Amino acid sequence: MGLMGRTPPHPDVSQFDLQQVLEALVDPVRRSIVTQLDASGEDLACGTFDIAVSKSTATHHFKVLREAGLIRQYYVGTSRMNALRRAEMDEAFPGLLDALTRPRVSLPA
């Protein structure tokens, strides 16, 4: 019954704020996290992401993403799982995640 077992606070869709979401997504590391989540299609533990920062920095990034509403976090054992809140983001800001997770297409000549 440790404190760690308690799920951290998550904002409701009605509280999503565009400014906050953009500030979360402007960082390349955080955008990479979102992209990896979107591509995998499943929930991922913090440690499984391919990001080149220390653990404490990673914790910080996940917190920013969670507080912006982009991910939902819950514990499984000692692992913290991360789920992309796709549907809710799409409801709040239609097309935004689509535009940001779509890989850049090479332009025709």
Add this chain to the structure above:
Amino acid sequence: MGLMGRTPPHPDVSQFDLQQVLEALVDPVRRSIVTQLDASGEDLACGTFDIAVSKSTATHHFKVLREAGLIRQYYVGTSRMNALRRAEMDEAFPGLLDALTRPRVSLPA
């Protein structure tokens, strides 16, 4: 034939960079400029925007937007006109400007 008359450098669509575009759009003042341009549907002089910053700061913001490819700038007399590069942005990052300029819809109960 003053130097001021020469148009400043504008990136080509093929050089648009998502990171740079996001860094440009994450600032509320700059996003407001883009929104006002999009809403008005016509080119606007720097001085006609409704932004609460000094002239020198405004110059800085327009420069960031131009270098990211979001606006095209040209002189008309002493006024610097700003045009939203809508089509080119849509080509490079489909749906992005749509998602950011669409006013937030109130959520149903």
Add this chain to the structure above:
DNA sequence: ACAGAAGTACGATCGTCGTCAAACTTCGAT
């Protein structure tokens, strides 16, 4: 030619943010 309007260029300041290391907590497995 001169004054004013519209921006630009240049420093300087100041706050915020991404980063890390170190110490700590929690949980699972042995």
Add this chain to the structure above:
DNA sequence: ATCGAAGTTTGACGACGATCGTACTTCTGT
């Protein structure tokens, strides 16, 4: 019960960026 794996917390540091005032440039109108 102990150890290691997985994250968290805290504090510090460094870089970057938004802001401003001042001085400067360019063009327009008179």
